[in-house]
Amino acid sequence: MITKIPKLTRRSFVIGSTALGAGLAIGLKIPFGPSVVRAQDGSPEVTAWVVIRPDDTVVIRIARSEMGQGTLTGLAQMVAEELECDWSKVKTEYPTPGQSVKRKRAWGDFSTGGSRGIRDSHQYVREGGATARIMLIQAAANAWNVPTSECSAANSVITHKPSGRKTTYGKVAEAAAKLTPPEKPALKDPTEWKLIGKSVKRLDTMDKLTGAQVYGFDLKFPGMLNAAIKDCPVFGGKLKSYEAAKVTSMPGVRHVVTVGDSAVAVVADTWWQAKTALDALPIVWDEGENAKVSSDSIAAMLKEGLDADQAFVANQNGDVKQAIAGAAKKVEAVYAYPFQNHAPMEPMNATAKYTPDRCEVWVPTQNGEAAFAATLAASGLPADKCEVYKLHLGGGFGRRGAFHDYVTQAVLIAKQIPGTPVKLLWTREEDMLHGRYHPVMQCKLVGAFDSSNNLTGLHMRLSGQSILTSVRPEALQQGKDPLVFQGLNPSGDFGIGYSVPNLLIDHAMRNTHVPPGFWRGVNINQNAIFLECFMDEMAHAVGQDPLEFRRKLMTKHPKHLAALNAVADRAGWSKPAPQGVYRGLAQMMSFGSYVAACAEISVKDGDKIKIQRIVAATDCGYAVNPAQIERQIAGSFVYGLSGLFLQECTVKDGHIEQTNFNNYDSMRIAQMPKVESIVMPSGGFWGGVGEPTICVAAPAVLNAYFAATGKRIRTVPLKNHGITLV
């Protein structure tokens, strides 16, 4: 039976289940009592977060998923900071969701999205490290029969100061694991940090250079079969029939199976055989009513919402209608943002093995617990008979967090072939057709000015999809989707950076049959374009410098302003740009961080944009690993600018038209601008990193394009305007 995968990787992902006594874990607390929780190799757990081997190796448990964003390293830094261990001896492993359930969520939330890996767990992971350090010191002091106050720890070595005696973590871990943990360990003041804030090297680079890194789709098990799948291309449609007999004699084909009520899979010895047979399989779909929907019909529905009477209000002060009615000057514009697919490089996949007594799933997931829930539901087995093993992701970007349709499918296939591990891999085409797309949104903005060209009112009407309605309806607030207003709220982690005397920001919810999802940055992508391009429009309409226009509205938002000023200063906004170079600005707050960008572009023949440079600032409060933050900033721009220039999923006859990277392109190195990052942590809060900056690249470039050409682009992607990124 397959219960572990250490043979397949260099690191053990699985925690042994031995000695799991009662009362070992309460909430996020650590195990206590005489029994010792042991890792698979027998090494003792000092806390749920820290296993120490006799050779002083420190294994730090990471509940969140590594998908490239560096959270594995960042979270390990947080634990190690308080643990005072030797960083060169740190390894990491993922606890499993099944273990988490058994131990009352000892590792807290597994969800890895919303840029919250560090900002939501900094407290308890540091406490996990601090608790372990205190217990290790106590164990040494007990052995020496001295007070703990005379002992200190550094670099995995405990020293008894008066006598000079020393020991190592590995030598006292066994004794430490038997101690009662302290109730509430004190954490270091940020001024005492030695590891947090340091650009230590990532822990997971080497295997990615040699082909040794095992992704979900690389898994191999003895006797494993491979599955390829087709789901009804029209969302909500059903599988009507298929002619299995046409393909059952093809090479390698073992099974042709119905999956749920909308999909069919071919299971073969190899995936290529499965895919080849699936391509040859005659399938009839019942596409249903949704087959009548097109991009045009969706756009018309959203357009109606721009002027609809009913809308959910998120941010309101003063009387915007009166301000607009009495305006000396009005500025008005309508913007639109399309469906976009996540298109992570590793297509969706999951490997499942089912027997009536046990169901196991191996999957690259952003949320192990959600994958576990999908496994339970699809298998029909209780939690103690299921387990999920996480693997590194070949990209996630939000596709692998809230949605585990591929896990459900894999389990439903495996259930029909009990005892045989089955690896399901989607083709890129299946991935393009069955995304959870960036929500489609339109926005109408009206700005009101008095006779002295002061902004007196702003109405921002959003019309389009709600992700939460589709994904987590229980999170709606009397029907309102608060996530729609990211970057536009009065305050909080997504607070707007402007004060306008009369302001109204509202949302006419218009949902489609195309399922929306959390696409890196989520709703700040379009909100930043709408707000920041319109700020630029309004500044130009009243003949004011876009920076000065913003600054006047930002006096009560010092952190937003500081980020904006940082990019303006670095870019040299107050001085003319070089000949032929044009600049654009944008700023936003998202996922708890303050971000801004200044783009410098040149334009050839009116439609070929070369981005010369983007200066980008982020104030994420505390910066755990600045070098990795810089990589997230530059990387987020590739994702965001690919969306701005190249990417749109259109709907025809109810299905997505784009099928692969030939008609859904992504930026290449030739198009990559020079990104100059300013990481400016001001302290006192924990902001996100993976997503926040993504939103400022697009409006900064669009505003620079206006500066260069006088043309205002209000719909994405730019390829639809004949504009290319060179």
Next chain:
Amino acid sequence: MARLTINGKTHDVAVDPSTPLLWAIREQVGLTGTKYGCGIAQCGACTVHVDGAAVRSCVMPVAAAEGKKITTIEGLANGRALHKVQKAWLDNEVPQCGYCQSGMIMAVAALLREKPKPTDADIDARVTNICRCGTFQQVREAIHAAAKA
């Protein structure tokens, strides 16, 4: 049945000759460092060397690779000594998720063999792999670093 020479070893693989080299490498030979990303030679995740040239193995039939010298990411290093591209990737911490990096590294290794000191224009023309994490800034820095090594 086809006879393939991969990383210096000969493998007899029992596949239809039209099977893409990528899937023979992954599923018959068992080397999984070479990745599938698109299947239509757009993304470059499947890049391997065939007689020294960077080739997108997802569209090359096994029949066309017979008798040729194939190198995959697993065969790029000289034993335990990393290839200079891998070394530069390590020093510059290029990978994020890493999924595209096998193909990226193979494309760059082929470029450097042909042009030991590539210009930025050479890089733009020859490295056309997709990276959704967006590692391009580090990729460019690392290529120049490898060229100096």
